[in-house]
Amino acid sequence: MTLRDLALLAAIGFxxxxxxxxFLGDRASGRGRGQRWIASPVVYTLSxxxxxxxxxxxxxVGSAARDGLEYLTIYLGPTxxxxxxxxxxxxxxRISRRDNITSIADFVSSRYGKSDAVAAIVTVLALLAAxxxxxxxxxxxxxxxxxxxxAAEDPTGSAATPDFRDALxxxxxxxxxxxxFGTRSVDIHERHFGVVAAIAFEALVKLVALVAVGLLAxxxxxxxxxxxxxxxxxxxxxxxxxxxxRWVGLVVLSGxxxxxxxxxxxxxxxxxxxxxxxxxAAWLFPLYxxxxxxxxxxxxxxxxxxxxxxxxxxxxxxxxxxxAGRTDIALLAxxxxxxxxxxxxxxxxxxxxxxxxxxxxxxxxxxxxxxxLRLSGSGDVQRFLLLSxxxxxxxxxxxxxxYLRTGATGAGLASIGLIAFAGAAQxxxxxxxxxxWEGGNRRGxxxxxxxxxxxxxxxxxxxxxxxxxxxxxxxxxxxxxxxGWLRPGALFGMETDDPLMHALFWSLAFNTLGFVAxxxxxxxxxxxxxxxxxxxxxxxxxDGSGTLRGRAATADxxxxxxxxxxxxxxxxxxxxxxxxxxxxxxPFPTVDxxxxxxxxxxxxxxxxxxxxxxxxxxxxxSETISLDELVRIADETARLMEYSAEVTRKSGEIERAAAxxxxxxxxxxxxxxxxxxxxxQVSHELRxxxxxxxxxxEILMDTPDLDPGERQRFIGIINAESIRLTALLDEIxxxxxxxxxxxxxxxxxxxxxxALDQALDACLGLSHAGGVWVERATDNAxxxxxxxxxxxxxVFINVLSNAIKYGASDDPxxxxxxxxEGGRYIVEIADNGPGIPGEEARTIFDKFARGRAGDTxxxxxxxxxxxxxxVTRFGGTLRLLPGGEGARFEVALPVIA
Amino acid sequence: MSGGDAGSxxxxxxxRDLAIVLPVCGILVLMPPFxxxxxxxxxxxxxxxxxxxxxxxxxxxxxxxxLLVSRRLGDENLDTGADR
Numbered sequence: 018m019t020l021r022d023l024a025l026l027a028a029i030g031f032x033x034x035x036x037x038x039x040f041l042g043d044r045a046s047g048r049g050r051g052q053r054w055i056a057s058p059v060v061y062t063l064s065x066x067x068x069x070x071x072x073x074x075x076x077x078v079g080s081a082a083r084d085g086l087e088y089l090t091i092y093l094g095p096t097x098x099x100x101x102x103x104x105x106x107x108x109x110x111r112i113s114r115r116d117n118i119t120s121i122a123d124f125v126s127s128r129y130g131k132s133d134a135v136a137a138i139v140t141v142l143a144l145l146a147a148x149x150x151x152x153x154x155x156x157x158x159x160x161x162x163x164x165x166x167x168a169a170e171d172p173t174g175s176a177a178t179p180d181f182r183d184a185l186x187x188x189x190x191x192x193x194x195x196x197x198f199g200t201r202s203v204d205i206h207e208r209h210f211g212v213v214a215a216i217a218f219e220a221l222v223k224l225v226a227l228v229a230v231g232l233l234a235x236x237x238x239x240x241x242x243x244x245x246x247x248x249x250x251x252x253x254x255x256x257x258x259x260x261x262x263r264w265v266g267l268v269v270l271s272g273x274x275x276x277x278x279x280x281x282x283x284x285x286x287x288x289x290x291x292x293x294x295x296x297x298a299a300w301l302f303p304l305y306x307x308x309x310x311x312x313x314x315x316x317x318x319x320x321x322x323x324x325x326x327x328x329x330x331x332x333x334x335x336x337x338x339x340x341a342g343r344t345d346i347a348l349l350a351x352x353x354x355x356x357x358x359x360x361x362x363x364x365x366x367x368x369x370x371x372x373x374x375x376x377x378x379x380x381x382x383x384x385x386x387x388x389x390l391r392l393s394g395s396g397d398v399q400r401f402l403l404l405s406x407x408x409x410x411x412x413x414x415x416x417x418x419x420y421l422r423t424g425a426t427g428a429g430l431a432s433i434g435l436i437a438f439a440g441a442a443q444x445x446x447x448x449x450x451x452x453x454w455e456g457g458n459r460r461g462x463x464x465x466x467x468x469x470x471x472x473x474x475x476x477x478x479x480x481x482x483x484x485x486x487x488x489x490x491x492x493x494x495x496x497x498x499x500x501g502w503l504r505p506g507a508l509f510g511m512e513t514d515d516p517l518m519h520a521l522f523w524s525l526a527f528n529t530l531g532f533v534a535x536x537x538x539x540x541x542x543x544x545x546x547x548x549x550x551x552x553x554x555x556x557x558x559x560d561g562s563g564t565l566r567g568r569a570a571t572a573d574x575x576x577x578x579x580x581x582x583x584x585x586x587x588x589x590x591x592x593x594x595x596x597x598x599x600x601x602x603x604p605f606p607t608v609d610x611x612x613x614x615x616x617x618x619x620x621x622x623x624x625x626x627x628x629x630x631x632x633x634x635x636x637x638x639s640e641t642i643s644l645d646e647l648v649r650i651a652d653e654t655a656r657l658m659e660y661s662a663e664v665t666r667k668s669g670e671i672e673r674a675a676a677x678x679x680x681x682x683x684x685x686x687x688x689x690x691x692x693x694x695x696x697x698q699v700s701h702e703l704r705x706x707x708x709x710x711x712x713x714x715e716i717l718m719d720t721p722d723l724d725p726g727e728r729q730r731f732i733g734i735i736n737a738e739s740i741r742l743t744a745l746l747d748e749i750x751x752x753x754x755x756x757x758x759x760x761x762x763x764x765x766x767x768x769x770x771x772a773l774d775q776a777l778d779a780c781l782g783l784s785h786a787g788g789v790w791v792e793r794a795t796d797n798a799x800x801x802x803x804x805x806x807x808x809x810x811x812v813f814i815n816v817l818s819n820a821i822k823y824g825a826s827d828d829p830x831x832x833x834x835x836x837x838e839g840g841r842y843i844v845e846i847a848d849n850g851p852g853i854p855g856e857e858a859r860t861i862f863d864k865f866a867r868g869r870a871g872d873t874x875x876x877x878x879x880x881x882x883x884x885x886x887x888v889t890r891f892g893g894t895l896r897l898l899p900g901g902e903g904a905r906f907e908v909a910l911p912v913i914a
Numbered sequence: 915m916s917g918g919d920a921g922s923x924x925x926x927x928x929x930r931d932l933a934i935v936l937p938v939c940g941i942l943v944l945m946p947p948f949x950x951x952x953x954x955x956x957x958x959x960x961x962x963x964x965x966x967x968x969x970x971x972x973x974x975x976x977x978x979x980x981l982l983v984s985r986r987l988g989d990e991n992l993d994t995g996a997d998r
Contacts, residue, residue, distance in 0.1 A: 089969060093944055096973065100980040101937025103930065103987075243961025260946040260953055268945070296987060300980035307973050314966070 020344060021166035024351055028162075031222075031352055032190060035215045035359070039198045042214025056290040058297035063217035064284045065302050066224075068095060068275055069309060070150075070361035071157035072434040074223055074354045075331045077310075081317035082330035086259050087267065088313060092306040094271030102299040106285070108452050109276070110295060112555050113286040117622035120372045121282040121444060127626035128451035128552045129459040130545040136376035136627050138466045139444055143279045143372060144413070145470075145478060146440030147365055149433050151417035154358035155191075159184040161354045164335045165347065181422065188418045191362050192411055199367040200406045209367060213288050216364060219356035224309065226353025229346050230334050231312020234319040238341050242315070249318045266518050270435065273442040279368035280361065287368075362414070370409035375625035378405040383631050399584050402623065420482075432517070436477055439521050443469035446529045450536070455549040461536025469528025476505045477520035572605035578632060579616060583623055591619055687860060703745065706738035748879050755808075755886040762805045764891070766913055769802050769809060769842050770795070770835070776813030777833075780821065787821050789829040797837040802910040804891040812887050812895070815880035816846050816906045824848025824903060842912050845898070847905040858897050929986035936979055943972045 046056075073091070080088040098105065109124070118124045122143065126136035162183050198211045239245040275281050289295075320333030323340050334354065338346040382401070446465050450457035483489035496504040506516055513519045541549065572592070580588035589604065595615060596606035606612050613633060620629035713731045717723065723731075777791065784791055820831050826849055834845045853861060862885040881895075888895040893910035942948060949969070957964040 086965065086969065093973070096976065097937050097940045097944070100940055100976050101933070103933035104937065246958070246962050246966075260950045264949075265945055296984040299984045300977050303973070303977045303980065307970070307977060310973075311970060 019166075020348075021162075023348060024162060024165045027348055027352055028355055031355060032194070032359075035194065035218070036197075038218050039194070039211035039215040041211075043198065043201070043211035045214075046210030058291075058294040059301070060213065060217045061289065061291075061294040062298040062301040062305065063220040064213045064288060065281070065298055066220035066305050067216050067280055067284055067360045067364050068278075069220075069223060069306070069357055070434070071154050071354050071358040073309060073313075074227060074357040075157055075161070075334055076434060077313045078317045078320065078333045079329070079331035081313050082321055082333065084259075086314075087264070089310055090264055090267035091271045092310045094268040094273075095275035096303040096306055097268070098272045098275050099299050099302050102295050105276070105452070106295060106299075107292070108555060109448075110286050110289055110292055112452075112552055114289065114292065115555070116551075116626065117618050119287060119375060119622060119625050120368055121277060121279050121448075122372045122376050123621070123625040123627075124282070124286075125444060125447050125451060125462065126376070127621075128548050129447070129457070129462040130542060130548060131627045131630045132459045132462070133376070133380045133627045133631075135447070135459060135462045135466065136372075136625065137380070138463065138470065139447075140369075140372040140376045142440055142443055142466065142470050144369060144416075145474070146437040147279070147369055147413065148416040148420050149482065150437040151362055151365060151413065152420035153433050154362050155184050155187055155417055156421050158187050158355055158358045160332065161335055161351050164332050165351055184418065184421060188414050191359060191366070192414050194359075195363045195366045195370075195410050195414075196407050199363065199370070199410065200403050209288065212363060212367065213284070216284070216360040219360040220305070222356040223353040224305065226349045226356070227309055227312055227316075227334070230338055230350050230353075231316055233338055233341060233343060233346055234312070234315040237343070238319045238323060238337070239315070245315045245318050248322045250321055263515060263518055266521055267435075270438050270442055270521060273445045274438040277441040277444040277448060278438070279372060279441075280364040283364055283368035283371075362417075366410045366413050369413050370406040371625075373409040373412075374402055374405040375628055378409070379625070379628040380631070383628060399623070423482075433481070435517055436481055439477055439517065439524065440470075440473055442521070443473055443524060443528055446525070446532045450532055451552050453553060454536075455546075455553045456541070457532065457536045457549065458539065458541040458545045460539055461532045461534070464535030465528045465530075465532030468531035469524045472508075472524040472527045473520060476508060476523060477516065480505055480516065572608050575608065575613070575616060575633075576605065579620065583620065591616070691860065699745075699749075703742065706742045710735050710738045710742075748883075752879050752883050752886070755883055755890065762808055764803050764805060766801045767804050767806045767809065768799055769804070769844065769910060770799060772804075772806050772809035773813050773833070773835070773844065775806075775810040776817055779810070779814050780817045783818060783821055784831070787825075787829065789821050789824070789831055791831045791833065793833045795835050797835060797842075800837050800842045801913045802842055802891065802893075803913060804910065805887075808887045809891070812884040812908060813844070813846075815884040816895075816908070819880060820846055820848040820850075820904065820906070823853075824850030826850050826903075837912060840912055841893070841909045843910075844908040845905060846908075847901065848903040850903045852902065853897060853904045858899075861897055862895065925986065926988070929983055929988075932979075932983045933987060936976070936983060939979075940972075940976045943976075944969070 077088045077091065080091075112118065113124060116127060118127060122136040122139035125139055126132045126134075129135045159180060163180055195212075198215070199209055201209075201211075235242055235245055239248060276285070285298075316333055316337060317330065320328070320330060320337045324333070324336060328336060334350045335347050338344070338350060379402070443466060446469070447457070447462045450461070479489065480493060493505055496502065502508075502510050506519070507513065508519070508523050511519060511523075576588060576592055579591065583591070592606060593604045595612055596604055599606050599612075601607065617629050617633045620632065623629075713735050717728065717731060777793070817831070821829075824831060828849075830849050832845075832847045834847075836843050862881050885895045888908060888910070891910055893908065895906065895908050898905040898907050949965070952965045952968040954964060959967045
């Protein structure tokens with residue numbers, strides 16, 4: 018059995034093993050959480066190690082042999098990005114998981130208003146960069162195979178060129194595997210557990226293989242690490258001129274690539290099962306890179322030391338063990354190279370095919386046959402998507418194969434890998450802008466991506482694939498149209514011997530400039546502003562992208578749409594669980610904005626944000642989000658806030674009303690008590706004269722022989738008591754009359770001073786009897802008020818007699834002051850008596866209230882109540898002024914202007 | 915435990931700050947001009963060039979620091995993925 022047969026057998030056996038692992042992985046993911054070995058952080062980290070392709074496995078050794086420590090930059094960049102995961106990766110991951118992002122193109126387009134154009138540009142850029150990269154992987158496998166086959170004749174591997182029949186078979190095998198495990202379904206979260214399991218396994222294989230070769234180099238061929246460096250050619254390390262601009266540039270480039278390469282985005286963010294896995298990957302992935310890098314340098318040094326001059330350093334990993342007589346390790350190394358190449362191709366194909374189907378095929382289909390996609394029940398979008406993905410995978414691999422066929426992969430593995438990196442890095446400005454700059458918009462993203470992409474193509478990609486083509490060589494030498502300053506190798510006269518740094522500088526410069534200038538050239542649209550806020554402020558509270566659609570669609574229309582994209586079962590599950598969440602008993606939920614947003618996100622997991630949006634919009638009938646609609650939403654929010662404020666206010670009002678009710682109730686109780694008090698008072702008052710009248714009339718009837726003097730006295734008493742009774746009844750009647758409008762006494766212009774004079778005259782006798790001194794101060798010109806003279810003087814009499822009656826003191830004085838103030842005629846009547854206590858002050862104008870309970874003075878306690886009613890009828894006020902000594906009453910009446 | 919919450923919040927905060935500072939430190943020590951100071955062919959450590967030892971040593975230190983920080987950060991700062 019030759020080495021070639023062994024290698025062939027090993028490769029086929031290994032491929033079968035991969036199929037088995039992928040199958041088990043898919044099955045494990047279908048089971049419960051207990052079976053989820055597949056969802057461990059270690060598997061996640063290992064799957065990220067798809068970063069290490071055959072470029073690392075074979076090419077890094079070649080790079081180390083040619084350029085010394087420079088190869089480390091390719092691993093230091095990702096190390097820094099992962100060590101700093103908190104700042105950048107966590108942010109991207111949170112957004113990707115929240116919005117069910119399916120690819121890097123989806124992520125960027127989603128941020129810039131779910132734009133088809135942005136997604137398509139990123140996809141095309143990724144596709145351009147990927148073709149040579151994939152070609153390289155196929156070439157690496159085929160060449161490795163060739164090296165082992167021809168080991169006897171050509172132990173240095175320098176003459177080994179890939180056999181295209183081998184390459185074809187490899188390509189077909191890869192296509193088969195990718196289609197089988199990469200396009201089983203348009204998975205709801207775009208995850209491929211089987212594939213992840215397989216590439217995690219491959220990551221282990223390449224690590225073990227490279228470590229084995231490295232250990233052989235250090236301890237088998239050399240005699241420990243010190244010996245390795247002792248046998249190192251002086252020129253290998255290049256320590257003095259390694260750490261310059263190129264060092265920085267490559268670290269930045271590789272750091273960008275570990276995020277922006279479609280396959281890296283796929284494994285790190287799309288396939289992520291749990292955010293916490295990032296905590297492990299943050300150190301474990303750098304450790305993986307560290308271990309690989311650690312052994313690359315010794316392999317390169319020992320390869321150079323023991324292999325003849327002119328050996329291909331890219332194949333040292335294979336040829337060095339063979340030269341050392343260890344074919345078993347060479348075979349292991351071959352499997353390691355096989356692993357690194359296949360895993361890269363598989364994941365790249367999945368990521369790219371998703372991008373192609375979601376961002377190029379789907380939008381075109383939506384545009385050209387949107388009616389059939391929307392309306393025909395049999396047009397199953399899911400099948401359409403899967404088919405387009407399978408075709409895309411075949412297309413990508415064919416591109417890679419053809420690229421290999423044209424023989425443009427002559428350059429070292431590392432340099433072609435770097436070209437792809439530089440292409441992927443064009444997404445970086447738009448990506449960082451998406452995460453940290455709310456001002457970035459679609460125009461900026463498109464401008465930046467197109468500018469960067471063109472410069473990259475012109476200065477790096479085209480020179481690489483077109484080198485040797487006559488017209489290009491002529492152009493490269495003289496510049497387009499003879500314009501020397503436009504030469505692709507020396508743009509604007511920047512002469513350099515490092516085309517990569519030259520291209521990187523110019524492409525990123527134009528890219529960033531275009532992005533910033535484009536973004537600033539117009540205001541962001543509402544949808545851009547919304548997405549910007551959702552991306553940039555991802556950690557500030559929960560998302561709320563829900564409320565932006567019209568509601569023309571019914572649940573069954575949406576179901577129709579969803580089942581064509583996701584399949585009936587999955588769509589049914591989604592609708593059912595959402596309906597259950599809404600508390601509906603039917604399987605169809607109520608169609609509201611939140612549900613539409615939910616559905617759009619679920620569909621975005623299959624077809625990408627832009628397409629899902631387009632579909633939902635066409636189904637729900639609202640084409641764009643207009644500013645009006647945003648304003649309406651803002652209004653709705655404002656209304657809601659107003660409403661809640663009103664509720665707060667109303668509840669305050671209710672509280673106040675309740676307090677007023679309580680107060681009123683208390684007052685009613687007081688009034689009721691007063692009424693009872695007064696009724697007993699009145700009955701007592703009425704009873705006293707009635708009793709004496711009855712008693713005296715009985716005496717008069719029973720004793721006819723009463724002497725005339727006596728009889729006269731008794732009749733006089735009866736008369737006086739009758740008069741008292743009548744006065745009392747008059748007073749009660751008066752209240753009723755005044756309160757019911759006093760119809761008999763019309764209102765007319767009067768001089769209140771006249772009424773006051775009459776009242777003072779009437780009270781003159783009373784005041785003399787009480788020894789009261791009355792002072793009167795008039796401080797105004799005569800004024801006219803609307804009222805009734807007799808009634809007004811009644812008011813003054815009541816107040817004055819009240820003051821005389823209750824203003825008892827050693828030297829009683831009543832002060833009367835009149836003035837006109839603020840359009841009102843004011844009379845203040847004050848005594849210097851003991852005043853009126855607070856509780857009585859409140860009820861003093863109520864009917865039946867009597868000052869100073871227990872006072873035996875005459876009167877039914879109606880005087881002030883009547884006065885109050887009269888003044889109120891005249892449009893004025895009668896009140897007890899607070900404070901001061903004694904009681905101070907104020908009558909205020911509006912003056913006729 | 916009184917004060918335990920404030921203490922753990924402060925610890926969590928410190929871990930977050932460290933997580934932000936860590937890549938900055940990494941950039942500082944792995945980039946020129948700093949790394950250039952060690953690029954001297956004439957100095958060797960146990961037979962290995964100084965710059966090789968320095969680069970790999972710094973790299974390893976960075977990994978260990980990331981390991982410690984991620985342990986300190988704990989789970990509470992990240993989504994569990996239970997909703998998926």
